[in-house]
Amino acid sequence: MALVYLGTDFHDTPLADLEKFEASSQEVLTALARQRSMLEGVVVLSTCNRFEIYFEADSFHESMDYVTSVVAQELSVEPSVVTSMLKVLYGDSVPQHLFSVAAGLESMIVGEEEISGQVKRSLSRSHKLGFASKNLNQLFQNAASVAKSVTTETGLGASGRSxxxxxxxxxxxxxxxxxxxxxxxxxxxxxxxxxxxxxxxxxxxxxxxxxxxxxxxxxxxxxxxxxxxxxxxxxxxxxxxxxxxxxxxxxxxxxxxxxxxxxxxxxxxxxxxxxxxxxxxxxxxxxxxxxxxxxxxxxxxxxxAPQEHVNSLMKAREIIHTAVADFEANMTSRTMDPIVAALRAHIGLWVEEEIENVRRKSGNDAANEVQKSLRKVTNAILHAPSVKAKELAIDGNHEDYIRAVRLLFDIEVNEHV
CATH class of the missing domain: 3.40.50.720 (NAD(P)-binding Rossmann-like Domain)
Structure with a gap:
């Protein structure tokens, strides 16, 4: 799965054109969230000076064509028009951009107070349609946290600028x-x-x-x-x-x-x-x-529009840079979640078999006590391997971990999860 951004703002697009995007934003969201969509999730952020679509999908190129065609259809223009007006971001550029937007650094009035609330409401609209994926939800939750940190630590936005x-x-x-x-x-x-x-x-x-x-x-x-x-x-x-x-x-x-x-x-x-x-x-x-x-x-x-103090902006950029690195590390480490889950499930079967053996021989009370003990032991045993799996994923060495799991436990794990 990949997170992708498609959008524009007042820096690149005349306000008159932004108005057309804004007027169709709800229709675009509804159309993208319909049944049989090829997207895993989507959030549309539309304000008086920006129109942005954040989505998650398996195939980058096919999903880009799909989103572009939907936007073009809702605006009654050719897809080439949409392509020429909206820029594309992917990888760590997506959280970098959203965190900057939520913190007010990309606003017409730097540090404006309203944008963080607009970012939250855009996620809520996707939730109502049942189309906010786990990764998009995490992205936007982190954006809200970053906005709060920027306000607290730099003063940008604290003066109520808008x-x-x-x-x-x-x-x-x-x-x-x-x-x-x-x-x-x-x-x-x-x-x-x-x-x-x-x-x-x-x-x-x-x-x-x-x-x-x-x-x-x-x-x-x-x-x-x-x-x-x-x-x-x-x-x-x-x-x-x-x-x-x-x-x-x-x-x-x-x-x-x-x-x-x-x-x-x-x-x-x-x-x-x-x-x-x-x-x-x-x-x-x-x-x-x-x-x-x-x-x-x-x-x-x-x-x-007045320019904000350079030192405050530099500090805000540092906060965002750190937050992006943390988000990317978390996203990378989560690619190992299915592997860790498979390992837990495999060992869990052994535990359940042993509990049932005790239940047949010694009754429910004894089985319940054994169950509590074995689950504590299981959690303790798997804690270090779970942490190590995430560390290896961040370092790019998870292939060795997958091979070790397969060799030691005879578990078939999808290496491309």
């Missing part, structure tokens, strides 16, 4: 601070809760909420915000200093017509700042060219 905090920093510069100002939030999804908490920390006077799906009132009941109807939207926009849009709904939440109407209603010379952190774009492109409108979108955030 795309929205970076966007609010830019808005704060533009508006000379947010304290005492009125804010409008468009959207009531999971990300909107993060946005609400972030703007509340800035000491804003009032937060209005508008939902295209009609959930503003329900959201406001739990988040100390004030709901806005569609009829009130333009008026409220004309009165606030900042609009943060994260609806995730198809189509523009703020188009050119609405922006023009708001510009006419505004009674202040200061610009209305609009933050658009939705991958599918909530603010229409033409809005940025309207007088009195300043748009902060993902492209601008990417361009202006």
């Amino acid at each position: 795309v929205i905090t970076a966007a609010l920093d830019l808005a704060t510069e533009e508006l000379s601070g947010l304290e005492g100002k009125k804010i409008l939030l468009i959207g009531t999804g999971a990300y909107s809760r993060v946005v609400t908490a972030a703007v509340q920390r800035h000491g804003v006077e009032k937060i209005f909420v508008y939902s295209r799906s009609g959930r503003a009132e329900k959201f406001s009941n739990n988040h100390q915000t004030f709901p806005v109807t569609k009829h009130e939207l333009a008026k409220v926009m004309s009165e606030v200093a900042l609009v943060v849009s994260a609806s995730g709904t198809k189509g523009f939440a703020i188009d050119g017509v609405l922006a023009q109407e708001v510009a006419l209603l505004r009674k202040t010379s200061s610009s209305l700042v609009l933050i658009d952190v939705s991958l599918s774009r909530d603010v229409a492109p033409e809005v940025s060219s309207i007088d009195g409108m300043t748009v902060i979108d993902l492209e601008l955030i990417k361009e202006r």
Whole structure:
């Protein structure tokens, strides 16, 4: 079995193209996890700035063709298009990449706090489909542990950096601070809760909420915000200093017509700042060219993202390097598990035969006592051989171990497990 990565992120792919991948991510996961799939397991990690597929399979080339064709089908494009956009990693490059991603080192905002949770949720989605293999589960569990270690030992991520905090920093510069100002939030999804908490920390006077799906009132009941109807939207926009849009709904939440109407209603010379952190774009492109409108979108955030301290990054890389080595050693040592299991089963048969002999001669009580004793002895005897098997696998010398097991115990062991 081999672990393989197929994916791309904001470094290599325009956000508009990433949006197409993100929109089909659940369909891709479901299609890859269907019955008769040639994969052992798969996890799809899709966020506002990355689309990644991690899978496990016996055949590298056949599985690559299969995954590529499924993605192409779900995106309604030719497989060659997918191949040209997604890069491939295998071997120790897979944990190296995922651990870096989970720790926030590959994010638009280095050390962002949200990505580790997104990594965990991607594994959960595969678990719900019953398609998270043992090795993938171990890979993602280790990634979560690495992310925690990086935060604890380097401070990266501890400050709560994220795309929205970076966007609010830019808005704060533009508006000379947010304290005492009125804010409008468009959207009531999971990300909107993060946005609400972030703007509340800035000491804003009032937060209005508008939902295209009609959930503003329900959201406001739990988040100390004030709901806005569609009829009130333009008026409220004309009165606030900042609009943060994260609806995730198809189509523009703020188009050119609405922006023009708001510009006419505004009674202040200061610009209305609009933050658009939705991958599918909530603010229409033409809005940025309207007088009195300043748009902060993902492209601008990417361009202006702050660089983290070099020493912290170096320490984080060291943590990840060690974690990758440990993961690879563990994976290699586990190739001996079937051999050790066969040895335990073989000796276990002798133990069971002896217990049954005692049971026939001396009864159940005596047999039960012998059973306890023999199993303790078995565990003690096999402990050293089990440890040695894993050590030899890591050193690449497991062939000698297999030959010794075959010679001593007459056990037929598959040498290519």
